[in-house]
Each structure stands twice: as C-alpha cells, then as structure tokens.
Amino acid sequence: MLEITSPALTPVADYFKVLSQVSRLQILCVLQSGEKNVTEIIEATGMGQANVSKHLMVLTQAGIVTRQPKGANVFYQITDPIVFELCELVCDRLKIQLQEQSQKLSQLTAMRYF
Amino acid sequence: MLEITSPALTPVADYFKVLSQVSRLQILCVLQSGEKNVTEIIEATGMGQANVSKHLMVLTQAGIVTRQPKGANVFYQITDPIVFELCELVCDRLKIQLQEQSQKLSQLTAMRYF
DNA sequence: CAAAGATATTCTTGTATAGTTATAGTATTG
DNA sequence: CAATACTATAACTATACAAGAATATCTTTG
Secondary structure, X not given: OOOOOHHHHHHHHHHHHHOOOXXXXXXXXXXXXXXXXXXXXXXXXXXXXXXXXXXXXXXXXXXXXXXXXXXXXXXXXXXXXXXXXXXXXXXXXXXXXXXXXXHHHHHHHHHOOO | OOOOOHHHHHHHHHHHHHOOOXXXXXXXXXXXXXXXXXXXXXXXXXXXHHHHHHHHHHHHHOOOEEEEEEOOEEEEEEOOOHHHXXXXXXXXXXXXXXXXXXXXXXXXXXXOOO
C-alpha cells in the first residue's frame, strides 16, 4: 500500500532515479549476461572510464549491483534480476502506447478518403 | 530482450525519470483512489498550483495519466495501473535490502559478546 | 459583459548531476 | 623496486529541471 506522505516515497523515487539514465541501463544490459569487470564494461558500452566508475558506484549504493574485487580487477554483477522485470514492464507499457498511437494515426489517414 | 545500444533504452529511461520524483509519486498516490481534479490534487498533496500543473503535464505526456476537462475543471486519472506494479516491485526490493542490512547489523552487535 | 474561480504557461533561481580531464590509489609483473 | 595496468576520486563545466511568483487563458456565474 502506497502512502501519500512523501517520506515513504523518497526511497522509491530514488530507486527510479538510478534507472532513469540511459548510461546506467546500458551497464545493466552488459551485466545481464553475467558478471564483468570495469574494463569489459567500458569496452562494451564505449563510455569513459571515470564515467563508468561513477555510474557503477551509484548502482552499487542502490543495491542494484554488487561489487567484488578480484586482484587488480573489480567485478560487478546484478544483485537482483528484479531490475529487468521493471524494464520489461515499462517496455510492455511503451509498446501498448505505440500501438494505440499508430491506431489513432491510421484512423486519421483513413478519414482522408471520406 | 534489452538492447545494449542506447537508442532503444532512451524511452525506458525517460519513463523511469518521470517516476523518479517524489512529487509525482505523491500525485499518483492521490489518483490511486480514483480520478481527481487539479484542485483536489493540490489540496491532497499540499503542493503549489503551478507545480502540480506542470507535473500533471509530465505525467500526461508520459501516458501515465489521462487528462479529461469537464467544464471549468480538469480531471486526471491513472491510465494504466502498471505504475503501481512497478512501485510495489521496487518496494519489495527495498524491504529485502532493509532486512539484509538489519541482519548484518545484528550480526555485528552479536559479535560484541565474544 | 464583468467578476471570480480553475488551470496552464512563462520566467527566474537554485540545485543536482552527467560527462570530461586530470590525478591518485592499488595491484600485478618484470 | 620500477613500470604498467586497473579502478576510483577530485575538480570543473554544462545542462536539466524542480519549485515558486507572476501572468495568461478559459469557464462559469451573476
């Protein structure tokens, strides 16, 4: 049950904020196929090193990703695949919206023949 | 299936961004019990009028909320309850994280007795 | 049509943060 | 121990945006 008062909503909003950045979603996509070290993530995403490092910190602090140093490397992996459930729910919703839009559009073009 | 390339991720990130603001989550909570007009939303949330109006526009453009003018008033309602599914998924995840944290904490305090 | 009420828009300000560059810290290897 | 590779941090810049104040638009009512 969701509360109307703001304090309870803050952690939820913060969680969504972490997922509201394309760069971070890219990183999560890379990690979907298993744990990777920072260098691998940099190569797969094409992002800058400092940038990747900072995004990984954000994801780690949000508990979305788990940090694991191994020698000179640091490996990261998805903590909980729930993030992909979230993304899929959103994707499904976006698909529906696109369908409805194209439906309205085709209705409009159909009207031109009357 | 999620793509690694950024363009496909942009709409998803944008959707999350809309939900990444406490004020907007508050508005959604207010609308959870049924459609409301702007004045009702303002009173229920305690937010400023211009602020509410702007957030409602963001929510509308994201397709999360539907706008419906009735005379001098404008009523808004949740387009798709999927948003609450999303929130609950996040809530569940946050609860788990809290449980794990308190578990680690109690382990630490337990160590003081040895 | 004037006045009042409801909603939207514009403008401005302050804050947060993504990205880059440069630097620092840490671990491996020769 | 020196050199190199990997990762993190600091400092800076530019941008996005939330919030509030003022104003505009639209609707009802007298």
